[in-house]
Structures are given as C-alpha cells and as structure tokens.
Amino acid sequence: MSLLDNQKILSERIPEKMLKILYEFPVQFRKAWNIVNSQDFTFDRKFKNAIILAVGSSTNTAYRLMNSIDIDKINIPIIINSRHTIPSWVSEDTLAIAVTHSGDTIEILEAVDKALASKAKVVAITTGGRLKEKALSNPDMILLEYEADMLSRMAVGYIYVFITSVLNKAGAIEIRGDKKEYFLGIDWNEVEKELLDFSKELGPDIKVPNNIAKRTAINLYNNIPVIYGSSMLTGAVAYRLKSQICLNSNNFAHFNTIPELNHDEIAAWGMKHELRNKYFVLFVTDKDSKEETLKRVEILKGILMEKRINFEEIIIEGPNDAIKGFSGVLLADWISVYLAVLNRVDPTSSKLLDLMKARFERVMGYSSTV
Numbered sequence: 001m002s003l004l005d006n007q008k009i010l011s012e013r014i015p016e017k018m019l020k021i022l023y024e025f026p027v028q029f030r031k032a033w034n035i036v037n038s039q040d041f042t043f044d045r046k047f048k049n050a051i052i053l054a055v056g057s058s059t060n061t062a063y064r065l066m067n068s069i070d071i072d073k074i075n076i077p078i079i080i081n082s083r084h085t086i087p088s089w090v091s092e093d094t095l096a097i098a099v100t101h102s103g104d105t106i107e108i109l110e111a112v113d114k115a116l117a118s119k120a121k122v123v124a125i126t127t128g129g130r131l132k133e134k135a136l137s138n139p140d141m142i143l144l145e146y147e148a149d150m151l152s153r154m155a156v157g158y159i160y161v162f163i164t165s166v167l168n169k170a171g172a173i174e175i176r177g178d179k180k181e182y183f184l185g186i187d188w189n190e191v192e193k194e195l196l197d198f199s200k201e202l203g204p205d206i207k208v209p210n211n212i213a214k215r216t217a218i219n220l221y222n223n224i225p226v227i228y229g230s231s232m233l234t235g236a237v238a239y240r241l242k243s244q245i246c247l248n249s250n251n252f253a254h255f256n257t258i259p260e261l262n263h264d265e266i267a268a269w270g271m272k273h274e275l276r277n278k279y280f281v282l283f284v285t286d287k288d289s290k291e292e293t294l295k296r297v298e299i300l301k302g303i304l305m306e307k308r309i310n311f312e313e314i315i316i317e318g319p320n321d322a323i324k325g326f327s328g329v330l331l332a333d334w335i336s337v338y339l340a341v342l343n344r345v346d347p348t349s350s351k352l353l354d355l356m357k358a359r360f361e362r363v364m365g366y367s368s369t370v
Contacts, residue, residue: 002207002208002214002218003341003342004208004211004214004217004218004338004341004342005207005208005214007204007205009341010204010341011204013340013341013344013346014204014337014340014341014347015346015347015348017150017348018337018347018348019204021150021151021154022154022199022330022333022334022337023199023203025154025156025157025195025199025329025330025333026157026191026192026193026195026196026199026330027157027192028148028155028156028157028158028161029157029160029161029188029191029192029326030188030189030191030192031146031157031158032146032157032158032159032160032161032162032165033161033165033188035144035145035146035162036144036161036162036165039144041142041169042169043095043121043169043170044121045092045093045121046093046171047076047093047094047095047121047170047171047172048076048093048094049076049077049078049079049089049090049093049094049095050076050077050078050079050094050095050096050097050167050170050172051078051079051080051081051086051087051090051094051095051096051097051115051120052078052079052080052081052096052097052099052163053081053082053086053096053097053098053099053108053111053112053115054080054081054082054097054098054099054100054108055082055100055105055107055108056101056152056153057153057156057240057243057244057247058101058152058153058154058155058156058159059080059099059159059163060080060239060243061156061160061236061239061240061243061329062156062159062160062163062164063080063163064232064235064236064239065156065160065233065236065325065326065329066160066163066164066167066173067232067236068231068232068233068235068236068321068325073173073174074172074173075171075172075173075174076172078167078172078173081111082107083107083111084106084107084108084110084111084114085110085111085114086111086114086115086118090114090115090118090120091118091119091120092118092119092120092121094115094118094120094121095120095121095123095166095167095170095172096111096112096115096120096121096122096123097122097123097125097163097166097167098111098112098115098122098123098124098125098126098131099125099126099159099162099163100125100126100129100131100152101126101127101148101152101155102126102127102128102129102152103126103127103128103129103130103131103132103133104129104130104131105131108131109130109131109134112124112131112134116138116140116141119140120140121140121141121142122135122138122140122141122142123141123142123143123144123166124141124142124143124144125144125146125158125159125162125163125166126143126144126145126146127145127146127147127148128145132145144162144166146158146162151348153243153244153247153248154333156240156326156329157326160326161188186322190323191322191323191326194318194319194323194327195323195326195327195330198327198330198331199330202330202331202334212314212331213331213334213335213338214338216282216312216314216335216338217335217336217338217339217341217342218338218342219280219282219310219312220245220251220280220282220335220339221339221342221343223278223279223280223310224251224252224253224254224278224279224280225241225242225245225251225253225254225279225280225281225282226253226254226255226256226279226280226281226282227241227242227253227254227255227256227281227282227284228255228256228257228258228261228281228282228283228284228300229255229256229257229258229284230257230258230283230284230285230286230289230293230294230296230297231257231258231286231289231293232257233286233316233321233324233325233328234257234284234285234286234289234316234328235255235257235284236325236328236329237284237316237325237328237329237331237332238255238256238257238284239255240328240329240332240333241253241255241282241284241332241335241336242254242255244332244333244335244336245335245336245339247336247350248333248336248337248339248340248347248348249336249337249339249340249343249345249347250340250343250345250350250351251339251343258293258296258297258300259296262296262300266300266303269303269304269307269309270307273307273308276307276308276309279309279310280310280311280312281304281309281310281311281312282311282312282313282314283297283300283301283311283312283313283314284313284314284316284328285297285313285314285315285316286315286316286324287315287317297313301313314331316328316331
C-alpha cells in the first residue's frame, strides 16, 4: 500500500487546519462576491493606470489568472508591485489596490503611504491590521474586509474576486465569460459546485490510482520539479504549483511557460546527464489550447525523452477557462500537501521563511508579514 493511502499517516502529517482550508477553498469565491456585492462603492474619477500593491503567492496567482481568464479588454495599464516604493507615474489618475492578508505587511503599508501622497485612489483588501486602520481613517481609501482563518497563501479565491471586481467597477477591465447575465461573466455558484465535485476526487480517502494529486506528488518526490505551463492560463497554474511546493512541501521547484522557455531555457537540458537526473518535468496543459501550442508540447516531450529526462503531463479540464484555472489552483494545493507528507514536513509551517522574517525584524527593527 502506498504511504499516501495510509490514513493513519495522513491524519498525523496533514494538520486539520490545512484540510479545512483545502475543503473550504471552493466557497471562497462566493463569499468574496457576497462581500463585494454588499458594498455599494463607486469611483469619483476615471483612471489612466492601475497598480496592485502586494507580495506573495495568492495575489500573484490571482493576477496571473486575471490576465488569462475571459478578459476581452484591458482598458488601462495594470501592473503588480511588490516593493515598498512605487513608480514615479503614480498620481491622482492611478487606482492602487493594496492587498495584505494580515494588514501588517510593511512593504505594502509603506507603498500605500506613498500612493496616498501621490493622490492615488487606494482600495484596501485585508482581514484587518494596520491597513484596515488606514482605510477607516482616510477618505481616499475604500476598504474590502474579509474574515478568513487561514494561511495568506491559501486565499486565492478571495483575492481574485476582490481584485477583478474592483478593476471592473473602475472600468479598468471588461470581462465577458460564458455567463453573460452575471457580473464578471462568471456564475460563482457554478464555480463552487464544480470545485466541490473536483475536490471529492483529491481528498485523502481517494486511493492513489484514482487520485491525480497523490500520483503527481509521488512522481515529484525526491526530485526537483520543473513545471511548464502551455499557455497564460496553465502558466498561472504552473506558477501556483511551484510556489506551493516551495512553501508547503519545503521543496525547491521551478516554473516557466511556452513559448518563453523555447527561446532560452530549452538549451539548458543539454546539461550533463548526472545533473539532468535530479529533475522531473511536469507539463500543465489545456486540451483546448491552440494546435501550435500542443505541437510545441509534443516536440518538448520528444526532446526530453531523447535526453532521458522523466516527465508527466497534467491536463486541466473544465467547462470554461475560469473553472479550469481555479481547478488547477486547487489541484496544485493538494499536490503540495501530499508532497509535504512524503517529505515529512508540516505544510502549514515554513521554518526558513519564519527564520528569514525573524532575522529581518532584528536587523530592521520592524516585522514583515503577509
């Protein structure tokens, strides 16, 4: 019997808190939408650009998904900024969206102060902390507050809905999904149902032969995963899996996307065989991708076979791009947790991350949270 089918070991190595977060992931989207829908906020100006002030896996994943799912039109430049400084072009014509789960991320707080000094309109997305305090005391800020007892890296659903809703209300993006009668073109009840159904296929009680998350974790175990997305959508999933393997599994991982890797990284697979043996390549693909993209994937597979490099392929499925992307995020999270089990690490803890933050606090005299 596979170790990942041993219920005693799984119950010992997967904290109840992490299981609860994974099982509740499908409801994040509807909860976030209800919060947005309950707040009647508008903007008193038209914006020429937008900046998302954030650090970490959740917001970066949401941003990448936003750039890949059913966006017909981006009306203004939108960037993500993870530094405590902001670009010189930020002005009263800028919409700034500040995201920090704790509300106390020092880089974001400093960037917010600079954005306000530049007369930008700031929307704060947080569960509380100093960012909430700033938003409540500043008329140039709008607060979107949510309650979620979870690790910040697991809040993708909340952050995706908040960011896209704010940008849509501001006229920065137009989204037309297959559900045109719904705001953002996405029926969040449908998303929840599809993800709940998919979640049933990934849980600890589903044996390895029928559980793609467990099988993938086994393939990646004792290897350095190299994850390749075949499009912007699957590239967002590849990025998420890379980040979660690093954070939850305490395992180094790398990601890239097609066609970018074809122009430089492909040459690196000519390395010595003893080095190539350390890597396992995972392709994340979408069967609805362009024929040219699918052919590129097949060519890459052929090259890897010639170089005797192990690889597997995950095909993201769903009735639309939104559900494909969110299902990919859910799958990535489960894979990282099962890999954590194999690596004998706690997926809710990142010792080196905590050590880095502690040392940063000693050197700088203040803490940096997410």
